């Protein structure tokens with residue numbers, strides 16, 4: 001008999017670091033475009049898989065000397081190779097038991113959520129009036145909460161008791177009747193230290209405007225995220241944190257970038273994405289943008305803080321931050 005225990009043990013053996021299971025009714029209230037029940041209406045459970053980003057993927061960025069480990073091993077390898085391999089093995093195991101399993105990896109190629117966000121990139125139409133336009137886009141962090149894997153921190157990142165924010169996600173829908181885990185109800189992980197806000201290179205997280213959302217009866221609140229500032233900074237737009245800047249970019253004034261003030265068609269995006277040599281090379285070699293700023297606030301600062309509080313299960317003999325953080329003199 002296929003049980004939740006059997007699925008979890010198998011997924012861990014295949015390489016998942018965290019596995020949680022949620023029930024489908026916990027998606028009640030989700031916008032149609034993000035409701036996985038439109039993907040597999042007969043699904044009885046969603047399985048969440050967490051894959052740690054090894055802490056060492058951030059070491060070279062922290063030192064300012066080796067940036068490739070994060071876009072390659074911290075992003076592309078997990079999302080494009082390792083997690084899909086685990087998803088495939090678990091899907092085959094579930095289907096050998098006579099149930100169907102829909103794998104959902106962390107990669108988007110076209111989504112009706114673009115329309116929700118007001119972006120001018122509509123690339124699909126609904127196949128019938130009662131369905132959302134494809135592709136339905138699962139909200140990964142909310143889905144992880146639904147699977148009992150952790151909480152959403154002020155940074156809007158998923159914080160897990162094992163690795164804090166240092167985790168990537170993948171999911172699976174199945175009609176196997178697997179017993180759900182409870183929603184995470186352990187000690188709060190985020191203590192509103194606000195280091196994610198202070199150390200974010202793109203000033204992308206609001207210190208005072210917040211978003212509240214109730215998921216499966218539990219309320220979460222996070223700082224409003226300016227996704228445009230985030231995307232620009234993360235790919236190297238914050239020049240004092242970008243040693244690969246060699247004159248291609250005009251200085252970007254992050255404070256002046258409003259949310260949804262032009263979407264990803266802004267000329268700054270074009271320049272950072274397509275002209276900054278490091279990003280061009282990173283996409284060519286790793287199939288992923290450079291992620292040059294190395295999640296300075298929402299992952300590194302947060303992780304340093306949570307580790308110093310002894311809140312994470314993944315313990316290290318030495319603290320991560322060993323020297324004063326660098327910036328390039330202006």
Ligand code: SF4
Nearest residue numbers: 153190193194196302
């Ligand atoms: S850095 Fe601090 S405020 Fe931000 S998510 Fe982490 S614990 Fe919460």
